[in-house]
Amino acid sequence: MKLIKRNIVNILFLTFLLVIILVPDAKAFLIRGLMTIGFYKPNVEETISAAPNLDGLKFKDLKGNVLDLGDLKGKVIFLNFWATWCPPCRAEMPSLNKLYSQFKDDHQVVFIFADADGELAKSGKFMISRNYEMSVYKVESNIPEQIFAGALPTTVIFDPQGRLSFKHEGIANYADQKIVDFIKKLKISK
Known part of the structure; x- marks a missing residue:
């Protein structure tokens, strides 16, 4: 027995x-x-560094609209690289959706969720099937390694001057209040 x-x-x-x-x-x-029990908290110590020129870094959405990061000067840019097949990417999506919901009506903050595979139809269906509000984009230009070196997920945040203020490779809980406060602080920085 x-x-x-x-x-x-x-x-x-x-x-x-x-x-x-x-x-x-x-x-x-x-x-x-x-x-949810406290692992994977992003370190949001302000580490502002010069970023490559954002002009010409382009992303295309499901409707075919092209977004150039150079045109977003004066705004905080939250850029997340992910893929539908990536379990850590899937795990952090609810926290990203919650963060996005807090800032979606704030015109000083722009969110770009870039499907690293460039499969917009598939990633769009993924977002809809999970009731996420976030728009997905496809990378339409070369991305410097300083911003994205291929690790998924990767999140970078640029301040209104276009400087790289935050970079995290790997999973993180973006619903954490420290991230919300960090973005609010960046909004008022000049």
Whole structure:
């Protein structure tokens, strides 16, 4: 009888591990749980550094509208690189959606959620299926490695002068009040 119970426990544990490894939403759910208990908090110490010229860094939305970062001087730019297949990206999406909801009517803050794969139709369906309000974009120009070196997810925030004020590679909880306060502080910086 003990042998059967131990086998059942081992089978359940192995099944759990396989689900976490093979199912992106299951892994995202687990990571999201870790976020809610305090893991994955972004470090928002102000680290302003000169960024490459933002002119010519372009992104296209689902409607075909092209957005040039150089045209957004005077605004805080929140730029997130992600992909639908990326479990950490999926895990941080609810926190990104919450942050976006807090600033969506603020014309001094611009959010760009760039699908690193450039599959706008797929990423648009992903956002709709999960009831996220965020618009998705496709990268339409070369992005300097100082901004995005290929790690997913990557988030960068530019201040109104176009300086790189925040960069984080990997998952983070963007619903954290420290991020909200950081963006508000950047809005008033000159």
